[in-house]
Amino acid sequence: MTRYIVENGAIRDDLLTREQLKDWVDGLDPLTGDRRGRDLESPVADLILDATINAPKSFSIAAMLDPDIAVAYQDLQDRLRDRIIKLWQSELNARRGKGGAVRENLARIEVVELCHERSRSLDPHKHRHLWLNVKVQGQDGKWSNIDTRVALRFQNVINAEGDLASRTDPAWIQALAAKGLTLNEDGEITQLQHLVRPLSKRSAQIEANKAARTAWWKEQHPGEEPSHDVLGQIDHWAWAVGRPNKPGDLDEGGWAALIREELFAADPTLSMQRSPAPLTSVAVQDLDLELLAAKAVVDADVRSTASGGRFSTMDVRAGALRAVAATGVVADRDELAGIAQEVVARSQTVTLISEPDAPNHVKHLMAVSTATLKATVAQKIEAFSAPGQVLDIEEVAAIARAIEPERTLDKGQLGGAAAISGTSGNVVISGPAGTGKTTMLKIAGAALRRRGQRMIIVAPTKKASAVAGRETMSSSSSLHQLLYDYGWRWATVASGATAWRRLLVGEVDPDTGTSYRGPRIRINPGDRIVVDEAGMLDLEAASALLDVAYANRAGVALVGDQRQALPVGHSGAMALFWRRSPDRVELTATHRFDDQAWAQLALRLRDPHGPDEIREVANQLIRTEHVVLADSDMSAREAMVEGWLDAAQCRQTIALVTSTHAEAQEISEAIQRRRLESGAIRPGRALYGQFGQSIFVGDVVQTRRNDSTADVQNRQNWIVKAIGNDNVILAASTDTTDLRKVSLAYAEEHIHLAYATTVYGVQGETTDRALVGPGVDAAGLYVGLTRGKHHNAAVLVASTADSAKSQLVEMMQRSALEETMAKSRAAAQAELKRTARTPAAQIVKAPDPQPSSVGVR
Numbered sequence: 001m002t003r004y005i006v007e008n009g010a011i012r013d014d015l016l017t018r019e020q021l022k023d024w025v026d027g028l029d030p031l032t033g034d035r036r037g038r039d040l041e042s043p044v045a046d047l048i049l050d051a052t053i054n055a056p057k058s059f060s061i062a063a064m065l066d067p068d069i070a071v072a073y074q075d076l077q078d079r080l081r082d083r084i085i086k087l088w089q090s091e092l093n094a095r096r097g098k099g100g101a102v103r104e105n106l107a108r109i110e111v112v113e114l115c116h117e118r119s120r121s122l123d124p125h126k127h128r129h130l131w132l133n134v135k136v137q138g139q140d141g142k143w144s145n146i147d148t149r150v151a152l153r154f155q156n157v158i159n160a161e162g163d164l165a166s167r168t169d170p171a172w173i174q175a176l177a178a179k180g181l182t183l184n185e186d187g188e189i190t191q192l193q194h195l196v197r198p199l200s201k202r203s204a205q206i207e208a209n210k211a212a213r214t215a216w217w218k219e220q221h222p223g224e225e226p227s228h229d230v231l232g233q234i235d236h237w238a239w240a241v242g243r244p245n246k247p248g249d250l251d252e253g254g255w256a257a258l259i260r261e262e263l264f265a266a267d268p269t270l271s272m273q274r275s276p277a278p279l280t281s282v283a284v285q286d287l288d289l290e291l292l293a294a295k296a297v298v299d300a301d302v303r304s305t306a307s308g309g310r311f312s313t314m315d316v317r318a319g320a321l322r323a324v325a326a327t328g329v330v331a332d333r334d335e336l337a338g339i340a341q342e343v344v345a346r347s348q349t350v351t352l353i354s355e356p357d358a359p360n361h362v363k364h365l366m367a368v369s370t371a372t373l374k375a376t377v378a379q380k381i382e383a384f385s386a387p388g389q390v391l392d393i394e395e396v397a398a399i400a401r402a403i404e405p406e407r408t409l410d411k412g413q414l415g416g417a418a419a420i421s422g423t424s425g426n427v428v429i430s431g432p433a434g435t436g437k438t439t440m441l442k443i444a445g446a447a448l449r450r451r452g453q454r455m456i457i458v459a460p461t462k463k464a465s466a467v468a469g470r471e472t473m474s475s476s477s478s479l480h481q482l483l484y485d486y487g488w489r490w491a492t493v494a495s496g497a498t499a500w501r502r503l504l505v506g507e508v509d510p511d512t513g514t515s516y517r518g519p520r521i522r523i524n525p526g527d528r529i530v531v532d533e534a535g536m537l538d539l540e541a542a543s544a545l546l547d548v549a550y551a552n553r554a555g556v557a558l559v560g561d562q563r564q565a566l567p568v569g570h571s572g573a574m575a576l577f578w579r580r581s582p583d584r585v586e587l588t589a590t591h592r593f594d595d596q597a598w599a600q601l602a603l604r605l606r607d608p609h610g611p612d613e614i615r616e617v618a619n620q621l622i623r624t625e626h627v628v629l630a631d632s633d634m635s636a637r638e639a640m641v642e643g644w645l646d647a648a649q650c651r652q653t654i655a656l657v658t659s660t661h662a663e664a665q666e667i668s669e670a671i672q673r674r675r676l677e678s679g680a681i682r683p684g685r686a687l688y689g690q691f692g693q694s695i696f697v698g699d700v701v702q703t704r705r706n707d708s709t710a711d712v713q714n715r716q717n718w719i720v721k722a723i724g725n726d727n728v729i730l731a732a733s734t735d736t737t738d739l740r741k742v743s744l745a746y747a748e749e750h751i752h753l754a755y756a757t758t759v760y761g762v763q764g765e766t767t768d769r770a771l772v773g774p775g776v777d778a779a780g781l782y783v784g785l786t787r788g789k790h791h792n793a794a795v796l797v798a799s800t801a802d803s804a805k806s807q808l809v810e811m812m813q814r815s816a817l818e819e820t821m822a823k824s825r826a827a828a829q830a831e832l833k834r835t836a837r838t839p840a841a842q843i844v845k846a847p848d849p850q851p852s853s854v855g856v857r
Contacts (some may be wrong), residue, residue, distance in 0.1 A: 072175035089745035136780035162320035180274025211676035294495035308818025347851035387582035388423030389492035421447035434592025534560030538569030572819030618808035652768035656756035657784030659775035
């Protein structure tokens, strides 16, 4: 392995043996064996930080087709690697002193590079991993640990540097142009982008071939497992099958040759020589710096939803680099560095703290639009929250007995139904999973109808609103569908921001080109608009909803849980409604779980009071066997796969919850392979879903876009029943007689495997069991562990119970909601206090340019 040593801006390299690499990762000098700094005693301590030099797959295809492009691409990655590791050395820091309060600038870092030719799915995908050792040498000559928080936040800048290099590097752009190749607006090679999907499809087909061949081998050898050599033979066969006159053996050179054949088969014109493409570039002096500054802030703002709308100078810098990359300019990196600095300096933001020397990674800035939106929504809610009358509890109880004679509503459910069917403008019902919110809404709807008024259920997703409307016998729609009907339109403007405006009756609708005739969904005075799953309500939609409710003199009720998944946009709407609501109800009694001891533990998991209770809840989860230990990521993934297969064998439903969509797809594809091997599904005709993923009859899938024609919703789960030439038949996962027909074109763009999913895909679901994978956040842990009626467990990569406890404690940490500007300022100040600071005597370089400050209160 090649080790790169960056010392005071200079790079040198050497080679490490396998044993030296192990020592290096372990925090030792690989040549002398000396310990660098203190030993890392925690079993979950970071040893290295892994960054990937990545690029669009069309770059790798170009490199496979042309050796000159391959050399140019390698040179591009070399230049980018050198820039990244120099930036790490100059801009990251170690932490020293009591509590890590002192920032120590770095004199030396060490990085190991790993180069790959393929992706996991065996597509051509040239990429590199840079392993940054956490042991770094300060300018005082001492070894200590890198400040991980700064390094992780700086990764946003590193990613942006990669985008800038791939789209603006003069040598790379000239190498492409010499071969008649150009980049499009997405940064892909225009002439080769169409080949990415066929390669992905072929790789998916190979995986299906491997699964089918493995199943056939096991049938021929009952009771045996294939050896390493047999698995190798199966791999080779899977590559060759379907290709005439191909040998069963396949080596590295054979893999490359087969890929090239696939490419030429997909596009025979590749063999034709292209004329050089003209070198076109936007002139640096023609760049609109004000627009680029606005784009930089929008980029940072979009990425700030998890931190209450706050972002850092680093985030603005990353946004500036991405904005410059997308302009079409081609220039030397040093020249573009000055442009990016000017863009940052012109960026208009709100500064949340008064200290002038805040470190660049501290999230102390906010977009002017977000600060204004927070203040506006708070003012609207305060004006809207006039108290009213609550319906008599006895009347509500009588209605409940008539509608649900076999159920007894608890005090919270009756109080919630009474508030919703009353006359207060702002009602909020909050409660954990399984507290019977749907039953409560059903009773409230009946009570409103008795008074001649209606309950209109909306939700941030079409899926949630459809379920709630069906189960409560009330009219329903997605929230955005209601807002659209009432004239609200949203569109992306030049800066990349989403701008909302409301059409007047008679105004030309930009979406249809016809005159807007007003709403078709009727809302009468006294009606109640109920927002279900209201924890996912974002501020922009909340602002529009308040305007609609106020104009129609309707009441609003928010029903949900802020401890579950937050909105995709800026959060805090439900918290603002709760603060001002004259009628708010907290549901506490759970009805979902068979085990009442688990029901109580789940409530503590949702909202533990302080560090001591967090540790006690973690202990309880482990003691009561709600934690599965795995010794590696692979073992954890296998535990999730086995959990699904075991539940299927027992004819039970199960939710598998992962931290990322990529992890969900890896687990889903592993389950699919096991089902192919066992014969539960057969590799007959396949459709190719998102990213070329192979999908067979019997697979569990998820639709990812609302389609009113086919009557399918985003994040709705289905089982594939049939695959035709033009259409796919889907059956609802909870009712196989409920069928839908979608076009093959829709399936290829908007369907993927869904044996596992993220928290957003599983929220609102109820299953028999649930398994939560490693690395989820507090909301993911809580939501995942409350899906199963009979059993719930978390899978952790941990060798001991103590290690598992440490991970659970970390996972249960929540950031406080920042629904007001005052809370955002307090959060920024608290973050500043936790950060390491450079003593004034050690500050030797000028600070990075800061975004312009705007005084918004």
